[in-house]
Amino acid sequence: MSQHLTPPIRRALLLTSLPVYILLYAPLALIAVFSFAPAPGGTAAGLHWYDALLHAPNVLAALRRSLTLALGSSILGTVLGTLMGFGLSRFRSRARSGFAAALPSLIIYTPIIMPSLVFGISELIFFNLMHNATGLFAAGLLTMGIAHVTFQAPYVALVVFARMAGLDPNLFEASHDLYANGRQSFLHLTVPVIRPAIIGGFLLAFTLSIDDFTISYFTAGPGSTTLPIYIYSAVARKGISPDINALATLMIATVIGIGLLQYGFTRQKDRLAVPRTGD
Template identity: 50%
Template sequence: MKRTGFQRGLGVFWYLTLAFLYAPLAVVVLFSFNEANSAARLTEFSLKWYQRLFSNDVIIAAFQNSLVLAVASSTLATVLGTLVGYGMYKYRHLRLNWLIWFIYLPIVMPDIVYGISEMTFFVSLHQAFGILEPGLGTMIIAHVTFQVPFVALLVYSRLVGLDPQLFEACNDLYANPIQRARYFIVPVLRPAIISAFFLAFTLSIDDFVISFFTAGPESTTLPIYVWSAIKKGITPEVNAIATLMIAAVFTAAVISFAIQRARPVRG
């Protein structure tokens, strides 16, 4: 009986935690369909804020910038992160493996510090050599730098879970490096690579701090637009933008989770 009571208590705590985490998101979604321009009371269901959203050229441009930024940076980060993750696995037994710990720095470093350092770096290069003017290009580079560690760690964890004899089997079958990569490494890593891409995508689509410090006047993204819009107050139009961002991140997370469930890790 005591154990049953404890399990029920854990269940209640679990649902309370979920409510604490997702109740604010639910409120944002709910008020995005509110007819009245009010964040204090609900009136009747309406899609007019979404209609205004998609008829606003500034918001459409911000959405396009966010999409280009997320797709481009995620693609580059996935390629670079996969190579880094494989290198971490291949040289994990060498004396220089302590260098691997540097991959964790962009993850644990505060975004404000990282954003300021990126801005200073790009501005210095532009003043000295006339290259990398703040804009979408610098934002892509900045996003790649904090996405790569997440991709590398996902790929590395996938490789660590494999049986080392599989690599020896490739050598026994006289597979050259290209054949080994094409017929063994890439197929085995495909679920991790796809999941890493969607993780990088979600990190990029909702990033504000680093984007804010590395953006140019013509490269406003949705998070930056929302930040500037809420200075005038939270409106249902802002809630509609937030709802669309929640939907995009949720969709990417579901796809990543489904891929991992469909292709379980095997040793």
């Protein structure tokens, strides 16, 4: 498509998109540049503030909590999201129309389109009510993990659903003709084919969890400070400092790296796609 664009149109598109990219990435680049600020009393830029992070117990503790939260919630969110996406694809009734047909998709889309602030407050109210009624669900990593799973699973479901939508439905009929029951068909046909989508969904869920602040802030408790919450508290307490820039730079690099992995795995669905009958 781009080969048919005339040079004036290409230049116009470049002039239009370039300011957008600058606005998107210039702040991130500035944070990275400022993270190499000289040490106190020094004049040369270096890795002093990165080294200081490695010897900051509060930062390391927040990092462990963030990784524990992200890994645990992503695994559970991927399992639930995969089942949701599979169910939405395989058991959606084509005979229904109107609201009844759109209800399953609406259930999945609602946590995605809902503002994080509203979602976090609703989770806070829910866990407070549950704790007052049962004594369970005290604010901490458990409540944060449950809250993260509730917004991770829909994203995974959409990734898996998009992969399932590209499959030939006759494949499942063929597996039944070969005497495979529902469990065998799911384990030996569906899972291998949608494996790139599952891995991509897991990486997406991990990325969403590792840099989430709003929902984590409302569902956190004493001793459950994650990296985003730590950064917010540090900025509110002492303002922007080089060590915070260094920590933010590491988080940006991590998210970008995971995002590239997620993109690579989801792109495999195009290379490994099973052609439809008659294609």
